[in-house]
Amino acid sequence: MVRSIPTIVNQTILCGLGALICLLSPSAAMAQDVASSPPPSSDYVSREEYDKLKTEHEAMKTDHEAMKKELDALKAVVQQMANGTVPGAPPEGTSPAASPSEGKQVVTTTPSQPVTPSTEAEAVPTETSGPLATHSFSIVGDAEVQFGKISGQHGAFMLSDFAPIFLFRGGDKILFEAGFDFIIQNNAPGGSGYSTTVNLSFATLDYLINDYVTFLGGNMLLPLGTYSERSAGWLNKFPDAPLPRSVLPGNGVGVQLRGGIPIGEKGQSLTYSAFVVNGPGSVDGSGNADQLDLGGNVGLTSNGKFANLHGGAGEGGRIAIFWPWKPLYDLEVGVSGMSSPWDNAGRRQYNALVADWALHIGPSVEIKGEYMNTWVGTDNAGTITPHGWWLQAGYKLAGLKLNVPYLDKLELVGRYDTVNDGLSMRTKRGTVGAVYYVTNTLWLEGDYEFTSNHGPNPEPDDSLLFQISYGF
Amino acid sequence: MAPIPSLTIRFSFKSPMDSDDLAMHTSKQSKPLLRGSIKLNDLFAVATISAAVIIVGLPATAQTPAPASKTKAETTTQVKAEPLSGAELWALNCNRCHMARSPGEFTAAQWQTILMHMRVRANLPATQAREVLKFLQAGAGK
Numbered sequence: 036m037v038r039s040i041p042t043i044v045n046q047t048i049l050c051g052l053g054a055l056i057c058l059l060s061p062s063a064a065m066a067q068d069v070a071s072s073p074p075p076s077s078d079y080v081s082r083e084e085y086d087k088l089k090t091e092h093e094a095m096k097t098d099h100e101a102m103k104k105e106l107d108a109l110k111a112v113v114q115q116m117a118n119g120t121v122p123g124a125p126p127e128g129t130s131p132a133a134s135p136s137e138g139k140q141v142v143t144t145t146p147s148q149p150v151t152p153s154t155e156a157e158a159v160p161t162e163t164s165g166p167l168a169t170h171s172f173s174i175v176g177d178a179e180v181q182f183g184k185i186s187g188q189h190g191a192f193m194l195s196d197f198a199p200i201f202l203f204r205g206g207d208k209i210l211f212e213a214g215f216d217f218i219i220q221n222n223a224p225g226g227s228g229y230s231t232t233v234n235l236s237f238a239t240l241d242y243l244i245n246d247y248v249t250f251l252g253g254n255m256l257l258p259l260g261t262y263s264e265r266s267a268g269w270l271n272k273f274p275d276a277p278l279p280r281s282v283l284p285g286n287g288v289g290v291q292l293r294g295g296i297p298i299g300e301k302g303q304s305l306t307y308s309a310f311v312v313n314g315p316g317s318v319d320g321s322g323n324a325d326q327l328d329l330g331g332n333v334g335l336t337s338n339g340k341f342a343n344l345h346g347g348a349g350e351g352g353r354i355a356i357f358w359p360w361k362p363l364y365d366l367e368v369g370v371s372g373m374s375s376p377w378d379n380a381g382r383r384q385y386n387a388l389v390a391d392w393a394l395h396i397g398p399s400v401e402i403k404g405e406y407m408n409t410w411v412g413t414d415n416a417g418t419i420t421p422h423g424w425w426l427q428a429g430y431k432l433a434g435l436k437l438n439v440p441y442l443d444k445l446e447l448v449g450r451y452d453t454v455n456d457g458l459s460m461r462t463k464r465g466t467v468g469a470v471y472y473v474t475n476t477l478w479l480e481g482d483y484e485f486t487s488n489h490g491p492n493p494e495p496d497d498s499l500l501f502q503i504s505y506g507f
Numbered sequence: 508m509a510p511i512p513s514l515t516i517r518f519s520f521k522s523p524m525d526s527d528d529l530a531m532h533t534s535k536q537s538k539p540l541l542r543g544s545i546k547l548n549d550l551f552a553v554a555t556i557s558a559a560v561i562i563v564g565l566p567a568t569a570q571t572p573a574p575a576s577k578t579k580a581e582t583t584t585q586v587k588a589e590p591l592s593g594a595e596l597w598a599l600n601c602n603r604c605h606m607a608r609s610p611g612e613f614t615a616a617q618w619q620t621i622l623m624h625m626r627v628r629a630n631l632p633a634t635q636a637r638e639v640l641k642f643l644q645a646g647a648g649k
Contacts, residue, residue: 173620204620212624243623246633264628270605295630300590302599306630355630359599367603395603475606506605 169206176200176214177268177476177506185498194219195502196268198236213238237286251291251310254333258293258308258353259283259371260389260405269476269506272429272446278454278462279423282409283387284329284373287312287349298356306355306369314349314375315385322378322414324458327385349375351387367393383412399434403427411457419457426451429470446470448482460490468500476506589634593642596635604629610646618643 080088176199184190196216203211214236221229239253256263262277263285289312295304316332317323332344351373359365369391377385386409393403404426411419427450433443450466468482480502487496591599601607613621618640626636 168616171616171620173617175621175624202620202624204623207619207623210620210623210627212627241623241627243626243633249627251627265604267605293627293630295632295635297589297632297634302591302596302635304630304632304635308630362595362598363602365599365603393603472606475608 171204173202173204174199175202175507177504179268179274179505180503181274182501183498184500186496190499195274198267208243210241210243211239212241239291247294247296249293251293252289254286254288255291255310255312257284257287257310257312257351257373258291259351259373259387260353260391260407261369261393261403262391262405267506268502268504269478272427272448272470272480273450273466273468273482274480274500274502274504277405277423277425277427277450277452278464279405279407279425279452281454282329282421282423282456283389283407284315286330287314288333289313289349301361302357302359304357306357307352308354308371309352310350312349312351312375313343314345314347314373315377316344317378320344320379322380322383322412324411324413324416324419327377327411327413345376345379345381347376347381349373349385351375353389355391363395363398365395367391377411378414383414384410385412386410397434399431401429409457416458421455421457423452423454425453441471444472446472456490460488460492462486462488462490476504478502478504480504589632589638591635591638593638593640593645597639597642600629600631600635601625601639610643611648613643613648615644615647618647 177196178198179194179196180192181195182190182192196218198214198216200212200214205211216234216236217231218234219229219231235254237254237256239251239255242250244250258264260280260283262280263283265271266276287310289310291308291310293306293308295306297303298305313332313334315330316328318326318328318331320326334341334343336342336344351371353369353371355367355369357365357367371389371391373385373387375385377383387407388409389405389407391403391405393401395401404424406424408420408422411421413419427448429446429448431446435442437443446469448466448468448470451464452466453461453463455461464484464486466482466484468480471479473479480500482500482502484498484500485496486498589596597607610618622636622640622643625631626633631639
């Protein structure tokens, strides 16, 4: 197919040139006729001769115009072929130049037809009505640069995260999405240099089965609450995750069915996600409380074995309602949960229940949060209940309609989050800060976090964080 | 998105390619997925899967031809599931999880991919996603 295009182009050009020569030669012959015909009695041109010449001239002019048009059309076709904007064989009748063998006919038919413009008009919709290719590849994602000052430590800059997302689309049913986190860290104290870690946050093959069901398979962000699925740097108005997210697994390897069903005239919808994954594991295989490993059961062990560590399955899902009642006023409420064995013997169970909500009141006010409780069966501590909640609010100053240049791009934010690990540690934190929107996806964030710990090993206390977030 | 500190964070960077004897071990994992007595979470699985099966069946029901008594107008309103325009749906949906992205930020081809990504991530009803896509593509960048 590709190889045939130059041939077609060549043929087209040859025919065009042929036509040109054919047209030129009779005119040349006529010119000779005129020149060789015996001169009349005097140097004057008779009326008859003048009329004859005039008609010949008019005919030549018309021919010339037609040829010019044909040449332009040919040029356009060649140009389009070179750009790949028209298929090798244009549909019949779309352009006179499409069938080179008919080139002569074109000249004799209505030469006043707007040949070139019509070809162009066809090329434009081809571009805007979507790609000709069915496959497409895009790189999107986000990146963050952070400056942190934790009380009792030196302040430091760090490139906290570079998180590209690869999106491969095959036709209109298949999407492969993979998100990475590239992070650099100093090597352990005493060592030199730094190392780069690459984390595969998610990698799923999504297949749109029909309007109501999409299948996902792979390493998925789990729909337990909404935070994991909506945490990219240019989505989260704070530089870090809410504390209680630590009692839930963020991702899991398995399969999922999900979708949305419209339920009203105002854009309301009912959404669901249901998944089966390997579920959490145990660090040492035992069911002791401190061995619960929410991040480590991805199906392949470090010695190369294929293993779901406990042999059971972790199942769960989320169901939610999105209820806009007028533009920019909406409420989303969801309930999600998960249940899975977690110790190697499969005797101990991990269960989680999460409620999430997000409310928008006009363009300036957003309030959202999650509450999560988990029940973890253990060998040594009975059933423990790690739990927590967080609530955040944001107010965009543009809502005050002050029309002050910089203030209008500022959003004041506040968050309260707390977590109880179910053993003996409780942490509470309050964060106040602001987001300055340089653009919709380039943000400057500044936050002060007040942290208080209750337990045997309190974590570092207050911190000051600045972050530049960019979504691309 | 920075990884969330979980109760135990373990990074394992061993790639499947490193496992010299993957194939040999594969045979050992053929344990039944759900073994032993039926547990609460097995029932949960059955419930979610049956719910899913019902939902998969939905479109078939939706496509059942309308009874002959219905007028043509009635049938069309039934088929046109989406009362709102692409622009309205964009204003409603596309700025609630993040700042809105305007049509000119991406090309028509990129929008098609992104809308698929968003439809899956946000569980957007397909009819709405299609309307939003049309709106975004109409104003797409070159």
